[in-house]
Amino acid sequence: MNISRILVLAASLSLTHSFIASAAERPKVKDVTGLAELHLEADEYYFEPAFLQGTPGQKLKLEVENESSTLHSFTIPEQKLDMDIPPKAKMVVEVTFPPSGVVHFFCKFHSALGMEGELMTGNATPRSAK
Numbered sequence: 819m820n821i822s823r824i825l826v827l828a829a830s831l832s833l834t835h836s837f838i839a840s841a842a843e844r845p846k847v848k849d850v851t852g853l854a855e856l857h858l859e860a861d862e863y864y865f866e867p868a869f870l871q872g873t874p875g876q877k878l879k880l881e882v883e884n885e886s887s888t889l890h891s892f893t894i895p896e897q898k899l900d901m902d903i904p905p906k907a908k909m910v911v912e913v914t915f916p917p918s919g920v921v922h923f924f925c926k927f928h929s930a931l932g933m934e935g936e937l938m939t940g941n942a943t944p945r946s947a948k
């Protein structure tokens with residue numbers, strides 16, 4: 819193996835590594851276009867998926883399942899949603915995607931711990947997690 823071949827190999831390895839690193843740092847976005855219902859997991863202390871990409875005005879029923887033994891909530895003040903989700907319980911909430919940009923949702927007990935997410939439309943980009 820000559821020296822230029824080794825250099826090419828080293829360059830491609832470092833490219834692969836930086837690609838994987840940036841993918842891991844970027845929040846995962848779930849495309850929910852055309853869906854009427856979605857299962858959302860609430861756990862300690864996150865929602866999964868947390869970033870939902872839909873279409874303007876789209877209504878989506880979220881079946882929020884609390885898989886932990888801690889009380890959580892699903893809260894969107896501007897949509898008058900504030901649902902407590904007891905440990906091991908499942909609650910259904912209907913959310914509406916905004917005409918543009920993002921709507922922020924969170925657990926009112928644990929938002930300071932980063933238990934939150936966004937309903938996104940258009941080319942909105944997810945805010946980096948806290």
Ligand SMILES: [Cu+2]
Pocket residue numbers: 863889890891925926927928933
């Ligand atoms: Cu919580």
